[in-house]
Amino acid sequence: MGIGVGADVVSSDGLTYTVGQTVAVREASVCVARGEVVAITGPSGSGKSTLLFLLAGVLSPDKGSVHLNGVDLGAVSDRARAGLRLRQCGFVMQFGDLIPELTLAENVELPLRLTGVSARKARATADGLLARLGLDGERNRTPSRVSGGQAQRAAIARALVHQPSVVFADEPTGALDSHSAAQSLSALLDLARAGGSALILVTHAAEVAATADRVLTMRDGVLQA
Numbered sequence: 001m002g003i004g005v006g007a008d009v010v011s012s013d014g015l016t017y018t019v020g021q022t023v024a025v026r027e028a029s030v031c032v033a034r035g036e037v038v039a040i041t042g043p044s045g046s047g048k049s050t051l052l053f054l055l056a057g058v059l060s061p062d063k064g065s066v067h068l069n070g071v072d073l074g075a076v077s078d079r080a081r082a083g084l085r086l087r088q089c090g091f092v093m094q095f096g097d098l099i100p101e102l103t104l105a106e107n108v109e110l111p112l113r114l115t116g117v118s119a120r121k122a123r124a125t126a127d128g129l130l131a132r133l134g135l136d137g138e139r140n141r142t143p144s145r146v147s148g149g150q151a152q153r154a155a156i157a158r159a160l161v162h163q164p165s166v167v168f169a170d171e172p173t174g175a176l177d178s179h180s181a182a183q184s185l186s187a188l189l190d191l192a193r194a195g196g197s198a199l200i201l202v203t204h205a206a207e208v209a210a211t212a213d214r215v216l217t218m219r220d221g222v223l224q225a
């Protein structure tokens with residue numbers, strides 16, 4: 001599957017998604033360029049997370065399409081879509097979602113190991129990233145043995161370790177105190193910029209949205225002009 005040079009990393013056309021009687025997302029068309037940082041803001045319940053999961057191919061739209069690096073996510077098998085997500089996407093959720101039984105280093109190595117990188121190379125890459133984020137002393141601890149901010153920075157390292165073309169983040173600093181939130185946000189932005197990853201970020205926080213190249217606002221499921 002080729003990656004078009006200069007093409008958008010993610011583009012959607014007319015995405016619509018209904019839950020029961022609620023149209024959670026209506027006719028959303030979004031294009032995100034290579035390396036671009038886009039924030040999605042809006043009131044609670046306006047459809048931000050639903051739009052994010054549609055753009056990531058985690059939810060399938062009732063209408064409309066999403067292309068990831070030129071591939072129509074609706075036209076490929078579930079297995080192919082999962083493969084694209086593994087190789088080309090990173091995810092950061094509000095509550096880290098690290099695997100509790102694994103150490104921070106093992107969590108960060110995971111996307112590399114799943115894509116066939118050797119144990120030795122994965123370990124070296126994960127260690128380098130953890131050190132860069134000030135987590136070298138925590139590398140052998142499990143998530144329950146570190147602070148929320150440390151766990152979230154490890155989750156950010158895991159999302160970016162394989163230099164995905166796009167990272168999807170849903171309120172990535174929403175569960176943290178202001179100091180840890182600022183540290184995690186700058187880790188996310190620094191790693192995305194260093195690796196050339198685009199970043200699509202759902203946030204309530206004005207100071208987080210202010211760091212984006214572009215801000216999209218949702219209201220009642222509709223992207224505002």
Ligand SMILES: Nc1ncnc2c1ncn2[C@@H]1O[C@H](COP(=O)(O)OP(=O)(O)OP(=O)(O)O)[C@@H](O)[C@H]1O
Nearest residue numbers: 019022023024042043044045046047048049050051
């Ligand atoms: N799985 C679901 N079951 C029921 N309703 C849902 C579901 N997913 C989304 N919705 C509804 O769709 C609308 C959009 O929800 P969504 O979570 O995308 O909004 P949001 O802007 O991300 O909200 P928040 O900022 O509170 O997280 C809401 O009315 C929500 O209740």
